[in-house]
Amino acid sequence: MRPPNAEPMLPGFVRQLFPAVAGLPLGPLLTLSLRSLARRRPSLFERLGESRSACFGIDPVDLAFAFRVVPEGQRSSVRVVSKDEAARSDVQIKGPLLTLLGLLDGTLDGDAMFFSRVISISGRTEAVLALRNTIEDAELRPADLLGLHGILARYVDTGVLGALSVARRLVDKNPSGAREA
Amino acid sequence: MTTTRMELVCPAGTPATLRAAVQAGANAVYCGFRDETNARNFPGLNFSRDELAEGVRFAHDHGSKVLVAINTFARVDDVDIWKKAADAAAESGADAIIAADFAVLGHVAKNHKQIRLHLSVQAAAATPEAIGFYAAQFGVRRVVLPRVLSLQEIAALNRAIDVETEAFVFGGLCVMIEGRCYxxxxxxxxxxxxxxxxxxxxxxxxxxxxxxxxxxxxxxxxxxxxxxxxxxxxxxxxxxxxxxxxxxxLFEDPVSLNAGGMIAGLKAAGVTALKIEGRQRGKGYVSEVVRAFRKAVDAVEKGGEPVDIGRLLAGQSEGARQTAGAYEKKWR
Structure with missing residues (x-):
């Protein structure tokens, strides 16, 4: 049985399958997504206040690469970077990928994950708090990030959230495999 | 023992959390504006005027109330910020204002007689004399009790006062003289x-x-x-x-209050409403805690078996530890 604060991590082979170079196309794609989201829901970024211009280093510990995110509305940017570069951001947030995605879609509670050390944060705490509260209120669905609407959005949300739920169940059932990461 | 059903009062730091609390079974939700007029003035948290009005509509459509916390103490040169917040809360159609400052209480009592006044825990009113004063001067209808009273003290207090009492049952503890922390x-x-x-x-x-x-x-x-x-x-x-x-x-342990096992005792002590702390917490916390307490309160109201809330909510506690706090205090 997994101890309560052990991370449900992706199996080690994922890191080998997706080296840092494989993540590079994600940067421009996620930048476009964020900017599109800012056009559609500007109030979401207003909640960030002064922290809009902060640089957030997001480090999924079970991937070979990390992200640097500046959530500055329509000037937002996302870059795929090395772990070292992410660590030099204003804010560093580290945790297993499935946990970080769970925080993004509201499945998981950020405070509970932090108290139990599943995720760790360092740097400008007020920016982390502003980001966390903004994400909480945004109720983002996968289709929001992709700019989809209608039936297609519903299919994508069902598919992506369903896949994440299955992935969480699988890594929960296979903690030994998870530790390989 | 009170014959009316106890009200479950739940936190909302954002509009999304307000909706989550209502959908999880909150009888009332408390929230504040995005400024220094409330005691949870954190980045990214709280409501704009428009968001509050929308939240009130949503809550009322689902049979829940909205209580607006304007519970910090006004500054001598900036009292208008607090008065305008009270005006906005009243205009939003909210059901009550939770306040502690005489300036805010007086302003609401004089200008917004249609809205209920609840005395914030920040006022640290814990005696019949103090509570009686707030009731007589400002028409306060409910007092949120400081987290320093035992069940026996709450029962004695309720016998001596004519206003409703609201007791914290879950979340962070702040057991100093509330409202006067330096x-x-x-x-x-x-x-x-x-x-x-x-x-x-x-x-x-x-x-x-x-x-x-x-x-x-x-x-x-x-x-x-x-x-x-x-x-x-x-x-x-x-x-x-x-x-x-x-x-x-040195001062207090990093543990969460969990009085889930004392709901029947609090009802017997004459408490009207049970309050869950945590406006700074997210939807996941609010949904889980409210659902668990909804189940527990309903079980008590129906005279059924108590629900083991400690087990249900261990993962949501600060430091992963819980206490019944002063409700079963063995110290003085």
């Missing part, structure tokens, strides 16, 4: 009771160091955690300090 002010220059920020986040850091994590507030080391050890809120009152040659949690 610890955060001393360390950061910001007061929880004036600026609405206990341990302002811009002065908090969690530093990864050899051997673990160090939590600091404004440069003061509050606690050190070994790897994997649960951490707590970075407040001075829950820090670990050295005194008399011993390192300990």
């Amino acid at each position: 610890l955060s002010s001393y360390a950061t220059g910001k007061s929880p009771n004036l600026n609405g920020v206990c341990s302002p986040p811009q002065m908090v850091s969690y530093d990864e160091e050899p051997g673990g994590t160090t939590a600091r507030l404004s440069g003061f080391t509050i606690d050190r955690y070994e790897r994997g050890q649960p951490v707590g809120y970075p407040t001075l009152c829950k820090g670990k300090f050295k005194a008399g040659g011993r390192t300990s949690h």
